[in-house]
Amino acid sequence: MAEKVLMKGNEALAEAAIMAGCRYYFGYPITPQTEVAAYMAKRMPKIGGTFLQAESEIAAINMVIGVSSCGYRVMTSSSSPGISLKSEGISYLAGCELPALIVNVQRGGPGLGGIQPSQSDYFQATKGGGHGDYKLIVLAPASVQEMVSLTFKGFDLADKYRMQSMILADGTMGQMMEPVSLDLGEVKEYAKPWATTGTSKHEGRNIINSLSLSPAQLEQWNIDRYEKYKIVERDEVMFEEFMMEDAEICIVAFGIAARVSKNAIMTARAKGIKVGMIRPITLWPFPKDALNKAADKVKAFLSVELNMGQMIDDVKLAINCKKPVYLCNRTGGVIMTPDEILTSLEKIEKGEAKAW
Amino acid sequence: MFEKRITIFSGHYGSGKTNxxxxxxxxxxxxxxxxxxxxLDIVNPYFRTVDAVNTLNNGGVELVVSPFAETNVDIPAMNSASYKMIHDKSARAVVDLGGDDRGALALGRFCEGIKEENDYYMVFVYNPYRPETKTIDGAFEILTEIERVSKIKFNAIAANPNLGxxxxxxxxxxxxxxxxxxxxKIDLPILFTAVEKSVLLNSDEKRINTRILPIELIKYGNWI
Known part of the structure; x- marks a missing residue:
């Protein structure tokens, strides 16, 4: 096992991308993800890669389309408002079925919002910020180590399924420092016979396009893509179960909210409240089956999120509204304390809480 | 280690300057x-000295920081009272710079006064467990870049070897x-080694072999 180093989430993510074979990065600075671009600017020239600060987020995502078309691993990163700008390009990537990794180190919104951490782009990431029928593989790290491992995984899944992976982190994940191991194993190479590598390398013309001249053909493309999404939903769900064996209340939380929740669970358990957590690591595909199974055992769910209540809808759908679901949330760049989660749990216990 | 009137902490970002x-x-x-x-951190949006404002004030230490630190005002601002560091010679000044050459840029406007008085430590905070400064060459590269923009040469090192x-x-x-x-290699003395208090309790101080600054970590939130 490689020796550990101390890294900031953003730079750890950037290094993991390089280790995953990404040699093309296009970005534009925005707090709190600027270290990704700064790190790439420094490292890429040293290893023969390309760092390019685009003139805008829109330009950056279109550069991603170009490089991915040629079959190379490519990444762009931003924070919430910048991801909104990239959303058109993300939809085009989906339409062209081009693999890419898009990183969102979220900050408070809507609009220019603020620069403090947030999880309010859940809907944008999982329901499609851009137009059309498409899905992104959405990965939610809850430690600097996961910023590394999920970046590696994100590239792999993107190539494997010709899809777009998104790292949905938040400002704290980007800015915090933790010890990490960069021992990530082998990079798996995927054949890309569809890539525009030149007619000397493939037979006939390869065309990368999201435009269809026939509605019936476009419909078929969408149906085919959704067949692929079904496989991803079947095979690629990732989640962590924490103290769920005897739990009567199940917290559902991801990223930084899951870390605060773990603290709250320890305190609540000491007070005799039997609470556990299911932490989705993939927000899409969402761990529906795990939640649905838990719904047969627990009496209630508590969704803990840094937004006005977004993932909570998916929790209700996953469990077919079998059990009441409650919300504990802060938004606008504020992180809840473990005590606030504890108060929510106590209210549920006493029957004083109002279900969503 | 406390001899000089002004002590400036600079270095690679994430090397532990603020703590x-x-x-x-x-x-x-x-x-x-x-x-x-x-x-004088004009780089970091989070994890700033303001997180320790109560600890500092309770300990009788004044904190001069941009009023916009840890708000949503995303501009590289400094407090205008920062000039006191060179003008008020009756007080001891401790300077927390942002990381790398980008952060050290903020010192440029004060460097003439600091050099004229010539009673300062310019300290390179060094954590060898940060990947970019793991090698001596990597550390030297960042050190040189900082000196170029801060216009002040380092005259001491603070070792801060930690893995969180x-x-x-x-x-x-x-x-x-x-x-x-x-x-x-660079012919600068190690002023002290910073060691977190609970680690220090279990350490053999003889093996540290430099002066020691015990560190009580700033509490950023109980989710860490």
Missing amino acids: IAVNFSLSLKKLYEKVSVYD VETTPETVYRGIEIAEELSK
């Missing part, structure tokens, strides 16, 4: 009546060896 500046100033306060910390929560006494001993190598 060192806060703890150093509290130790300094035991020796001097007036101590101020100047937060996973730091053990062994981490510290091994780290000091690397810091000593850097010290020899």
